Amino acid sequence: MGDRAGKIGGGRGGMSTKKANYTIERRPDYIILECPHCEIAFEVDFDKLAKDIHSEDGHEIWFGDAGVIVTCDYCGQEVELGDADVS
Numbered sequence: 448m449g450d451r452a453g454k455i456g457g458g459r460g461g462m463s464t465k466k467a468n469y470t471i472e473r474r475p476d477y478i479i480l481e482c483p484h485c486e487i488a489f490e491v492d493f494d495k496l497a498k499d500i501h502s503e504d505g506h507e508i509w510f511g512d513a514g515v516i517v518t519c520d521y522c523g524q525e526v527e528l529g530d531a532d533v534s
């Protein structure tokens with residue numbers, strides 16, 4: 448049985464370990480909002496939204512007020528997306 452813990456951070460043989468900060472990527476599937484017309488909550492596919500605003504990864508959607516208009520599933524009226532909240 449090898450002592451694996453002893454190898455990590457040993458720092459010998461010209462190898463060095465450096466620390467790097469990282470970002471946990473969360474790729475959203477959809478957003479959910481309550482329609483201001485009929486007050487029924489509906490979901491909109493995130494990739495479709497990103498495509499609508501010609502955004503590669505849809506990062507504008509994370510910050511809100513991206514000028515995105517969606518159509519309510521229930522009443523068919525248009526809703527402009529306001530502030531974003533991350534669950």
Ligand SMILES: [Zn+2]
Binds near residue numbers: 482483485486487521
């Ligand atoms: Zn509606």
